Amino acid sequence: MLLVLAVKVLVLGGCMLPIAFAALGTGILFAGYNLAVSRNPEEAENIFNTTLLGFALVETFVFLSFIAGFLIYSL
Numbered sequence: 205m206l207l208v209l210a211v212k213v214l215v216l217g218g219c220m221l222p223i224a225f226a227a228l229g230t231g232i233l234f235a236g237y238n239l240a241v242s243r244n245p246e247e248a249e250n251i252f253n254t255t256l257l258g259f260a261l262v263e264t265f266v267f268l269s270f271i272a273g274f275l276i277y278s279l
Contacts, residue, residue: 212277219273226266233258 237255241248 216273216277219269219276222265222269226262229262230259233262 233255237251240251244251
C-alpha cells in the first residue's frame with residue numbers, strides 16, 4: 205500500500221510539470237506578441253486575438269493536468 209501511495213505522489217508530481225512549462229510558454233507567447241505589435245502596429249487587434257487563442261490553448265493543458273492529477277491521486 206505504501207508503494208502505491210509513493211507512485212501516486214510521483215505521478216502527481218509529473219502531472220504538475222505542464223504547469224511550469226505553461227508559465228514559460230505564456231511568457232514566450234506574450235513576448236512574441238509585444239514584438240509583433242512593435243513591428244506591425246496596424247495589426248495589433250488581429251495579433252491580440254490570435255495571442256489570446258494561443259493562451260487559451262496553453263491553459264487548456266494546465267487544466268487537463270489538474271484533472272489528470274486529481275483522478276490519479278483520488279483513485
